Amino acid sequence: MTPARQPTPPPHHKVINFIAGGSEVCGSTYSQAKMMARETDIRVSQQDGLVISLPVGNCLIKRILVDNGSAANIMMLNTLKKMGLAESDMIKKSTTLVGFSGETKRTLGEITLPTYAQRVNLLEKFCIIDVDSTYNIIMGRPWIHNLKVVPSIYHQVLKFSTPWGAQEIRGDQDMARECYNTCLKPIVQYHGNETHVATITRPEKLAEVDLKTGDKKVLIVEDLSPTIEANLVNFLPTRLDAFAWEHDDITGIDPNVITHKLNVDPNYTHVRQKRRKFTTKRNKIINDEIDMLMKAGMIKEVNYPEWLKNVSIVQNKNGKWRVCVDYTNLNKDCPKDPYPLPHIDTMVDSTAGHELLTFSDASSGFNQI
Structure with a gap:
């Protein structure tokens, strides 16, 4: 009205x-x-x-x-x-x-x-x-x-x-x-003899921060303000447990807090592949990777497995070898996850408006499935 x-x-x-x-x-x-x-x-x-x-x-x-x-x-x-x-x-x-x-x-x-x-x-x-x-x-x-x-x-x-x-x-x-x-x-007030020099954006320069733990160091951007840089240098050594330089440094999550289990459809037939033979060079790569994961407690040995899949060796662009497991058949036997990972635009929107962004670069430090 x-x-x-x-x-x-x-x-x-x-x-x-x-x-x-x-x-x-x-x-x-x-x-x-x-x-x-x-x-x-x-x-x-x-x-x-x-x-x-x-x-x-x-x-x-x-x-x-x-x-x-x-x-x-x-x-x-x-x-x-x-x-x-x-x-x-x-x-x-x-x-x-x-x-x-x-x-x-x-x-x-x-x-x-x-x-x-x-x-x-x-x-x-x-x-x-x-x-x-x-x-x-x-x-x-x-x-x-x-x-x-x-x-x-x-x-x-x-x-x-x-x-x-x-x-x-x-x-x-x-x-x-x-x-x-x-x-x-x-x-x-403009003077004709003044020349304008164009600014060229160059890659960010990084500076090392000594965490006073031997040879373990982290990198920060050089062009931070003196206040932010001083706060970071004082803050980082107090949070050493948040960094992982090796697999042993990853403590994981207590199973009493959360445990991830695969919801496999019982109507599907389990797949057990026969053992595949590799060359001596590739066997060494696989054994080194498995020993490292066993030492870090990320995997364990089981007897009489219901699922058995051979590993695959993939060479990265930098020349290093990556040990992967093909879980295609296992993915088909599991129902589709109704809660997928958030879209990239949602993640960008959630970080907008903040002056600092902390993220993990895991390009060569994850276990690929």
């Missing part, structure tokens, strides 16, 4: 006007932008951005750029502080924003604030970044879609439907030209 009375606008305690700096919109020189800023009438040939003012939180925020090319609502850190909010008020979640030319910027976190637009109050999530910008806030597609806004840069207006009829928000063309005038000021 449509409310009988239209809600009153929320009161705002502050007015956030201006932050210096910014990006190019139209024109090429500071003098041209200054000349455009003097023109107060809206011309048919205008190329100004759509800049508006909105109540956000308990403040009236000016210089808000409406950008339907942005996939996120962005708020500058200076704007957050001028609103009387602290960094502790936002959720510490670091994500990567990618520009049209591929440049990246890491966010400091995100915050959800009420945004009021012509009697419609919505809770919008803002990504916080620490840059000097002409605009206080950039309203992207999330806000445009949630409010079902039709923006027109040509007509300098936003229109959207409400329970009380169609509403509109007019853009401030003078403010848009002033923003552009401000962002072009650094161009005047």
Whole structure:
């Protein structure tokens, strides 16, 4: 049902006007932008951005750029502080924003604030970044879609439907030209003899960390911040039981905690292969692998097996030999697992927003089935 009375606008305690700096919109020189800023009438040939003012939180925020090319609502850190909010008020979640030319910027976190637009109050999530910008806030597609806004840069207006009829928000063309005038000021200070050196991304350099346990060492990235590097160097020696340099170091899980058993269908016939003969060289490879697994307690010898399968020897690209077991027939006899491993996109999403990632590289340290 449509409310009988239209809600009153929320009161705002502050007015956030201006932050210096910014990006190019139209024109090429500071003098041209200054000349455009003097023109107060809206011309048919205008190329100004759509800049508006909105109540956000308990403040009236000016210089808000409406950008339907942005996939996120962005708020500058200076704007957050001028609103009387602290960094502790936002959720510490670091994500990567990618520009049209591929440049990246890491966010400091995100915050959800009420945004009021012509009697419609919505809770919008803002990504916080620490840059000097002409605009206080950039309203992207999330806000445009949630409010079902039709923006027109040509007509300098936003229109959207409400329970009380169609509403509109007019853009401030003078403010848009002033923003552009401000962002072009650094161009005047450019010196022609300055050369730009392109940065080349090189592979990460690794540094060894001595765990004070003989020759056992771990590698960390060299370009870590001094604080993170010092914390890692102090932390890693306290967790030596988490590392496994040999099979003997893998303690395994107590069977009283969890035990994995194969759910073999009893209606299937067991497969027992005849013993396959190998050359002397391959026999040595197989015996060495079995002795190592027996010593680590990963396998054990059984008598009168119900299933019997010969091992296979596979040579890796690095020249080493890998001992494998073909369990094709056994897999056919087991019902399909209704809970497979998570998809790679789920794993990527779960790690997004974190600055550090700990993972295990088991390319040559697992027992392949």
